[in-house]
Amino acid sequence: MDIATVNTLPYEDFVNIFGNVVEKCPIVTAAVWSRRPFVSFTDLEAAISEFIDALPESGKEGILRCHPDLAGRDLQSGTLTRESQQEQAGAGMDALSSAETSRMVRLNREYKERFGFPFVICARMSDKAGILRQLSERCRNERAVERAHGIEEVKKICRLRLQGLLLTDAPNKL
Amino acid sequence: MDIATVNTLPYEDFVNIFGNVVEKCPIVTAAVWSRRPFVSFTDLEAAISEFIDALPESGKEGILRCHPDLAGRDLQSGTLTRESQQEQAGAGMDALSSAETSRMVRLNREYKERFGFPFVICARMSDKAGILRQLSERCRNERAVERAHGIEEVKKICRLRLQGLLLTDAPNKL
Incomplete structure (x- = not known):
């Protein structure tokens, strides 16, 4: 889909197509x-980024809280969004050993207890080892640092989801 | 559920329970x-209201655009959220005559073309005749007036959804 086509979409189609580039x-x-x-x-990506940046800090935390845990309950129960399912599977989150799963669950819990929002990372730009290392390291950050870090990851996820949707049938028109 | 219990909820439970008090x-x-x-x-209701008021105008329009049409495609196809389904049915939107449906579809379309967001009204505080009258009248407003009006309706819907969730098992504790 080229950007000229995107610009002709009524809001309902626009939201149906792009509504989950920022999770939920x-x-x-x-x-x-x-x-x-x-x-x-x-330009579309920048508009999304600017909207997010203009939110109050509570709104940024709200965005993070709409994200599922990595290798968490939603993955186990099959209730992830389609996009999250693909991204988590791509990073091997659906094929962890039981020891890895236990470690991930423990670290996710520690992170959430410390910050009040979940660990968010662009899984498609990482892998199992990288995710576990980052989760372990980022647990030690300050809350404001981690909120900003999480939001930067949200933007990376958004960029890749947007690219996937826009490049599907007309990669040379963007 | 009393407010003390609400205050003990981890964010995941809080969002699971109250996540749709503002539609989608x-x-x-x-x-x-x-x-x-x-x-x-x-106090909880006021916090929600203040968060909405602090959004940029585009964000308020974003909230409105997350709402389904009354007696629209989602009602016909059964894809409304549970809350919207109950509210629209309660106002008789699922039992319109074919003439009423045609009129509603035409007015919804006019409204959306004029404003770029859907007509939002607290259906539980109205009825079929009232909704049709309001839709017809509000089509003539200015965009900024209608955006503000829509957001006031969002807050009424939110209040009733919150009441429904909070009063379920402990009406005298609030």
Whole structure:
């Protein structure tokens, strides 16, 4: 889909297609529809990023809290969004040993108890070893640092989800 | 559920229970979890209201765009959220004559073309005749007026959904 086509979409189609580029936060996509026309893919991505940056800190934490745990309850029970399922599986989160699962569950719990939001990482830009290392290291950060770090990861996830949707049938038009 | 119990909920349970008090916008509930402890039901409601008011205008439009049409495609296809389904049915939206359905579809379309967001009304505080009258009248408003009006309706819907969840098993504790 090229950006000219994106600009012609009624908000309902726009939200249906792009509503989960920020996990479970269709409000973000629905809000930036007001910013049409977008001159490029990068312009749409920037509008999303600016909307997120303009939220109060509680709103940024709200975005993080809409994310599932990595290798958590939703993965086990099959209730992840389609996008999260693919991303977690791609990083090997659905094929952990029982020792790895236990470690991940323990670290996720520690992280959430410390910060009040979940550990968020762009799984497609990492792998099992990298995710476990980051989770272990980031547990030691300050809350504000980790909130900002999480939001940067949200933006990376968003960029890759957007690319996947926009490049599907017209990669040379962006 | 009393407010003391609400204050003890981990964010995951809080979002699971209250995540749809603003339609398809769990970020709102997830954000206000940061404001605990709440001293009362009214305090929780006020936190949600303040979060919405602090959003940029595009964010308020984003909230409106996460709402389904009344007597629209989602009602016909059974893809409304549970809450919307009950509210629309309660106002008779699932039992319109074919003439009424046609009129509703036409007015919804006019409204969306004019404003770029859907007509939102607290269906539980109205009925079929009232909804059709309001839809017809509000089509003539200015965009900024209608955006503000829609957000006030979102808050009424939120209040009733919250009451329903909180009063289920402990009405005298709030």
